[in-house]
Amino acid sequence: MQPIAVDAMGGDNAPTAIVAGARRAHEERGIPVVLVGRPEEMGDVGDLDVIEASEVIAMDADPGSSVRTMKDSSLVRAAEAVRDGRASAMVSAGNTGATMASALLRTGRISGVARPAIATPIPGPVGEPTVLLDAGANAECRPEWLVQFAQMGAVFSTARFGIERPRIGLLSIGEEAGKGSPLVKETWGMLDAVDWDALGAEWIGNVEGRDLMGDEADVVVTDGFTGNVALKSVEGAAKNIISALLGAFDSSDEAREGAAMLLPALAPLYERFNADSYGGAMLLGTKGVCIISHGSSGDVAMVNAISIAAEMVEGDLVGKIGKAVAD
């Protein structure tokens, strides 16, 4: 396997935590990795190879224009390494839009894919995470794109979480077929007409926001505007509730003592709900595996992201998506 290209300059903790995670993925798990960025800022990279890139696209930079003008940026160079076959996948905790744009512009779309989508796993208390897509790549969508998102999401759910017969839901505001926006109503009919058996998946109709963390569906399809709002609503609720809990746990000596006794019971939940455990979101539909990690990623998140990238390359995710949308 060609190495995983890791954008050493992207993310709130770059480059230190990114390089540390990349080294751990290589040294502890034997995954081939190549770092992309400014070698002079990376510190000790151990045995890892480096692809030099002199520019860094800022977290808040405009994605389109950055990727067009900063041709020697770590993101663009990472995407070029994938395009040229020197790397088998790219991973970045940097600017989400620029990661997407560089992958799209340099490696291009899989034949037959109209639009790539961001697939984000949302963990819940029971079962495997639900894959939400599009989580923000396309603010406006056509119904036929959503059908492809569903096909790509089904393939990803099987490849990533081992779901044998992923249940596909369409995000709406009521379970009945007639409920929702015009986009949802039109998409419902098209999804209902797909031969999901042939793809090894199951179409379950409309689902609601409450099902994102539940165990009703394995793949939830929506446009990138609604998906991004829903994802951030879930993330914000989780963050605010957990922060309120941590405050309560630390509010008195008695509470601190009680919290300490609960620690063994809470640790597995922390692991399950922690975004770092999942390594980030996946861009589906481009000719190359591309993982978009949280900006706040530390070394553990990077180890997981790189491991998942390697797994998706070995499982031929790109080839399987191409086949699913062509069928």
Place this chain on the structure above:
Amino acid sequence: MQPIAVDAMGGDNAPTAIVAGARRAHEERGIPVVLVGRPEEMGDVGDLDVIEASEVIAMDADPGSSVRTMKDSSLVRAAEAVRDGRASAMVSAGNTGATMASALLRTGRISGVARPAIATPIPGPVGEPTVLLDAGANAECRPEWLVQFAQMGAVFSTARFGIERPRIGLLSIGEEAGKGSPLVKETWGMLDAVDWDALGAEWIGNVEGRDLMGDEADVVVTDGFTGNVALKSVEGAAKNIISALLGAFDSSDEAREGAAMLLPALAPLYERFNADSYGGAMLLGTKGVCIISHGSSGDVAMVNAISIAAEMVEGDLVGKIGKAVAD
């Protein structure tokens, strides 16, 4: 004050818990209440008056056709009592769409209001709840409706939570003005042109899903499709996290002991995050105060809903909304 009309037949716990809550609101808080529904099913209503209604609109019935055909239903009779001045407000934990439709068809819209909207308070760990609207009344919206939602939401935030200068945000997928769907982009410009000072409010631009439980905005405006998805995403996340926590609390003797020690610290959080504390959502824009309580409402939720209804009547919410949209 004319009494608050309470739909005794609506909700998962109707009529027992609804009647119990109505009696408590009257007996403990001195609020005038009239029950609407089937007297023979209500049990002991104490001193409360009853408006008889022989039909009950089921929780899952089609709202429009139910309201049109079931003219002697508790919801339609409650709305008529408000229209005829025999009641000053209506409260129901029944079918949301039918509650909305009966209020809209019987009492009508406030002059100048294009579309009523459902305003739902979302509590967070800090500060007063954020008012989200439209939480589901209108799956498709025009930009000018969203401007009115913002005006109505500002009035409601002040009346309901005492916010002196409510901060108005537009729900989008990025904070910059250019981010979002075509509806958001067009609405942004219209909201930016409103004289918010004159209304005693402040326009803060785009906000994101993560801000719904945060303390960034007091009023968050969106279309009813996005709003309903976001609300249910937040509710689902909260429910799933809390259910996972309760499972952990009960997973061993040590955990149970720790949880017992944490109880005093957790009780205020439970109160703060419990939907029952807020009595439900409010339909804004109709000629009458209309509260749409959670279907799962018990007697405490009903006491709170009836109290809030009385408070909104006394504060002339309807008159203030009429003034805000006319200015």
